[in-house]
Amino acid sequence: MRRRDFLKFMGVAAAGLGLQSVTKAAASRTKPNILLIFADDLGYGELSAQGCLDIPTPNIDSIAKNGMRFTQGYVTHPVCSPSRAGLMTGRYQHRFGFEHNPGPEAYAEPDFGIEPKEITIAERLKTFGYKTGLVGKWHLGFRPECQPQACGFDEFFGFLSGANNYHADKRKNRRPILNNGEEIQEQEYLTDAFGREAVKFIEKHKKHPFFLYLSFNAVHAPLEATDEDMARFKEIEDRKRRIYAGMTEAMDRATGKVLDTLRRLKLEEKTLVFFISDNGGPTSQTTSSNKPLRGYKGQMYEGGVRVPFLIQWRGKLPAGKVYDYPVSTLDVHATAIAAAEQKILSDWKLDGVNLLPFLKGKNKKRPHETLYWRVGAKFAIRHGDWKLLLERDEPEPQLYNLAADISETKNLAEEKREKTKQLQDLFDHWSSQMEPARWIRRVSRTQADGKTGRTRGQITEGEKNIEPRLKPSGQAGDVE
Secondary structure, eight states, X not given: OOHHHHHHHHTOOBTTTTBOOOOTTTTOTTSOEEEEEEESSOXXXXXXXXXXXXXXXXXXXXXXXXXXXXXXXXXXXXXHHHHHHHHHHSSOGGGGTXXXXXXXXXXXXXXXXXXXXXXXXXXXXXXXXXXXXXXXXXXXXXXXXXXXXXXXXXXXXXXXXXXXXXXXXXXXXXXXXXXXXXXXXXXXXXXXXXXXXXXXXXXXXXXXXXXXXXXXXXXXXXXXXXXHHHHTTTTOOOHHHHHHHHHHHHHHHXXXXXXXXXXXXXOGXXXXXXXXXXXXXXXXXXXXXXXXXXXXXXXXXXXXXXXXXXXXOTTTSOSSEEEOSOEXXXXXXXXXXXXXXXXXXXXXXXXXXXXXXXXXXXXXSOSOSEEEEEETTEEEEEETTXXXXXXXXXXXXXXXXXXXXXTOOOOOTTTTHHHHHHHHHHHHHHHHTSOOOSOOOOOSHHHHTSTTOOOTTOOOGGGTTOOXXXXXXXXXXXXX
């Protein structure tokens, strides 16, 4: 039995891990619900609230209208799986060697998955009396001990891998849809199905504090939309863009149904809502726009790591406010715990912070002075308004002042050598405290059969710069 399962079974307090016995107060109806909506591969510029002109997103935009929109919301990694590991734990995923995507399930290395010793936000909230549910994409492990219901989720409806087909008539290429461990044949368009199941979860637990992680695979490839949704965008001539628009429409509609359910059940003021994307958009693959940012999914430029980031808590947080200091998905964990009126312990060693004092205006400082990213030899660090990054195939790091140059067009590394060295030293110090990558992304049986002789934690010279190869959209599993 895993340590976390043993502690839950025994019902003992484990303050160092944040696993505490459930009290009547913790289960009180006064505690807010936590709704975390996570989009997949949604570019920075792809919401109406973010400046998108050809695809309206009124339901998602309503979260910004009734809450707060962040102009500098960051993820911890420019691709899916590691980004989600940081989100779930509130810790840089590098602390436990989760540095790369796994590749398709058939080729993933055996030890891929979130470490059993790491405590997820679902586990913490569950021990505080919350009902916990995941609807959608997981992508944090295939082995039983790494699956959602072993990581704190009472209920799980979705799939384990990095991508999936949306239409039931393409079932031969569709990853299994799991309903609490049982494979089912889902017939509805997948984004609509996830919206449906999220509504069911809220209705089921309306009288009890709940944490719902609604993890869309939209708008990740493959590009598949319903004819009805595509018909709404006849004015878009580019067929690829029109399909993408239909996929976005479906995600916005599903989000709207979930938000409408909160209103109908009079839970809107009792629910803290997050809407975030897991990384930047893969522009050439899906047409997703990261404007005005440079770069795209997989890159260390802003377009890879700065994402749409919205928060709503009616009556508790300001409405219609734009927040301009950098925040991170690392902060979701701590903010949710604080909203649940629980103490955040230093022993948890969270890298994120509780955003509530900052958003309520009680703390005027930046939530983060420094943020870090690492993918093999590629890296980035943001310190204040300065950002140093090393991209693939580039000989030297690049330095940008994001306050003056959001699109990262003027490299100041030569001109500002002292600043370059300062940020390089900061990054090197942080990186030295992180664990080596426990696996790399595998895309073939040859890679996965162990013939390289690589042992755990070792990365060969040729693997240091590994990153996703973005292919034209096709069947599920082509890219992650």
